[in-house]
Amino acid sequence: MESKMTKGNPLSLLLKFVIPIFLGFIFQQFYNMVDTVIVGRFVSPNALAAVGSTGTIMFMIMGLANGMTTGYTVLISQKYGAGDSEGTRKAFVNAIMLGIISTAIVTIAALLVMHPLLKVMNTPEDIYSDAYSYISTICAGSIALIGYNLLAASLRAIGNSRTPLYFLIFSALLNIVLDLVFIIAFHMGTFGAALATDLSQAASAILCMIYIVKKVKILCPQRKDWRLNKDYSLKQLNIGIPMALQFGITASGTMVMQSSINIYGSTAVTGFTAAGKVVNLMTAGMPSIGQTIAAYAGQNYGYGDLDRVHRGTIDALKISAVYSVITGILSVVLLPVIIGFFFDSGVDIGAYLPYARAYIYACVPFYIPLAMIFIYRNTMQACGYGKTALTLGIVELIARFITAFLSIRLHSFQLAVAGDATAWFTAGVFSIILYYAVMKQLRRKMKRA
Secondary structure, X not given: OOOOOOOOOHHHHHHHHHHHHHHHHHHHHHHHHHHHHHHHHHOOHHHHHHHHHOHHHHHHHXXXXXXXXXXXXXXXXXXXXXXXXXXXXHHHHHHHHHHHHHXXXXXXXXXXXXXXXXXXXXXXXXXXXXXXXXXXXXXXXXXXXHHHHHHHHHXXXXXXXHHHHHHHHHHHHHHHHHHHHHHHHOOOXXXXXXXXXXXXXXXXXXXXXXXXXXXXXXXXXXXXXXXXXXXXXXXXXXXXXXXXXXXXXXXHHHHHXXXXXXXXXXXXXXXXXXXXXXXXXXXXXXXHHHHHHHHHHHHHHHXXXXXXXXXXXXXXXXXXXXXXXXXXXXXXXXXXXXXXXXXXXXXOHHHOHHHHHHHHHHHHHHHHHHHHHHHHHHHHHHOOOOHHHHHHHHHHHHHHHHHHHHHHHHOOHHHHXXXXXXXXXXXXXXXXXXXXXXXXXXXXXXXXX
16 A cells, blocks of 8 residues: 655645545544543543643643654655665664654653643642643553554555554544543543553554554564664654654643643633644644645655655645635534533533633634644655754744733733644744745755755
8 A cells, every 4th residue: 555656646646645644633633532522521520621731741742752753754755755665664663763762761751740840830729630640641651652653654654644544543443432431430530531542542553563564565674674773863863853842842832821721720721621622623634734745745855856845835735725714614613512522411511612712713813824834844854854843843932932921911811822823823934934945955955966
């Protein structure tokens, strides 16, 4: 199921490739969303707020995983696009070893800072214990999250976006079953929800590895390959670390934003949490097209066709613009319906809706700039410019910090929930400038070569 993206109509290739990735992102959203729904309906609204209050930390963990794994696998797509079979396999094995080292660092660091981090984020006392139980368990199982993302990204790098989807669907369904068993049957609360997520993601990672060993010969590791290659490691770290740091910096900004929302109490946190799940679900197509353009640009850059890279980027922007308008309308219209799923039928959602609507109304007008960030950033990274991601992350952090600071000074909830929108618009503008500067520089390099 490998696929070369160096020939054929870019728009058709992108649409064909993005659909399985998009469905995968939808199911990946189900991991945390199902936790939230089941906890909210079968434990309590406070437990829902507890899971929600850790959403930005969860975003940071997932972001670090996605950043590292996408960065480590860019070299795989470049080697594959250049027709270098041995280099493709060695890049994959090297990515695995770097992933193992990175996982150990991320897990230990996250567990060490979790208590002070929740305190700094103004986590309300009535939900603190459940929040810590949930997020610390997620952190302890981060090897499963990073493992799946690395293996799935490696398959996508060689043009296979369907197989990771099948395994993710299986694990998402498994997560629902385990959630119900751990929470309803065993009364394990937020700890049970997190444990279900860890075990489900581990299952998807194991299935991916079995498939690669059995079916994907171009990636299948050989005994002689199991040693770190210095040149490959430097290239992969040069892209992977800035991408991971970008997500970490962006997540730091969302934590600042979450802190400014937490001061309004658990009701506000609950409403914001429910709306956040809606936004995450509706915008799942944006990281999907980002990962698609990363595989596409990586292969075509490795093939030496920069004009084709640019054509694909423009087509990706067209797809995202249409998607953003449609999902923006759906976000507003379906908000009351979707958040109703998070609560037991006896709970009056009217108390939470004003907080949810404030966040939705702030975000929807800026869906297109958010899509632009994913497209331009992933294109530049696929061409070897990993540090551009770090620059955009810093821009987002500054925008969120200023917005959060002003919201606290002015005691404005509307301003507090505008942190994401401000960051998306600011980084979106910067991403355009950086992209055209990078393309200009790449064309000069190719002319000299």
